[in-house]
Amino acid sequence: MTSSPAPVTLATEQARIRLHELTVIDVRTPAEYASGHLPGALNIPLDHVRHALPEIRHASDRGDILVVCASGARSENACKLLAEQGVPTATLSGGTGAWAAEGHDLHTPAACDTRAGWSMERQVRFTAGTVVLLGLLLGLLVHPALLLISAGIAGGLVFSALTNTCGMAAVLGKLPYNRPRAADLDAVLAALRSR
Structure with a gap:
């Protein structure tokens, strides 16, 4: 394991300017992701980040990684986990909540694909x-x-x-409506490999 610098925190305006050059990973549950995410964000729920490590490492070799969640707490935890594995990352200050509050668009999947739910x-x-x-x-x-x-x-x-931390969120994240479909996660991992 190599040491890596602490995760960088990007303000929403910094992230907006650099969005086209960043690989954005949204670590919220699929239901939260479906309710609105940063343009181009890939959904890898926090408890799947370790499984996706080879693909995330590959993507980080080709460009910067921005990790996001609703408020910044889960993305910070994901950044720490990735930093321990030698993968440099940045997190979005205030998460998607701050992004939307500053008037930036959140993308939602097509109606037939939506599994929107509660945050x-x-x-x-x-x-x-x-x-x-x-x-x-x-x-x-x-x-x-x-x-x-x-x-x-x-x-x-x-x-x-x-x-x-939140043990209750960890337990709720394992409920079926908060879990990614295997095909969805496979598609995200394939997208990371191709970056």
């Missing part, structure tokens, strides 16, 4: 809120010890904020 952040908020309410309800109606369910979720959210 991972929204899925986590919904799931955490549902489990907390369920824990409170069960604690009041069944047994007070079941209030620990809500306390566990609260503790997980605090841990998530402190470590900038």
Whole structure:
């Protein structure tokens, strides 16, 4: 393993200017990617980055790699993983949220290909809120010890904020609607090989 410099963070305007020369990898779930992505971005969900390492390394030998996600947290994690493997990358400051907020277009697949869904952040908020309410309800109606369910979720959210990781997002990312189709991932890997 070779050492690599820390990932560079590009502001949205820098990324917009250089977009034509960058290989853009979107590490969000396929559902998030389908809801809108940077022009030309290839979707490799965060938990598939290690599997795609040979193709990403090949693409980085031919030009710069920009890794994006919704807010920048997952792309930063992907950049760190790639840097550990000697692959230099950059991440987009503020992610696709900042890109769209600055008025830049997000591309969406054709209607027949769309698997748009909720963002991972929204899925986590919904799931955490549902489990907390369920824990409170069960604690009041069944047994007070079941209030620990809500306390566990609260503790997980605090841990998530402190470590900038999210175990719940990792679990939700494994659900079928958040997984890439094998053919989709194969097509992305082939596109990276041809760059």
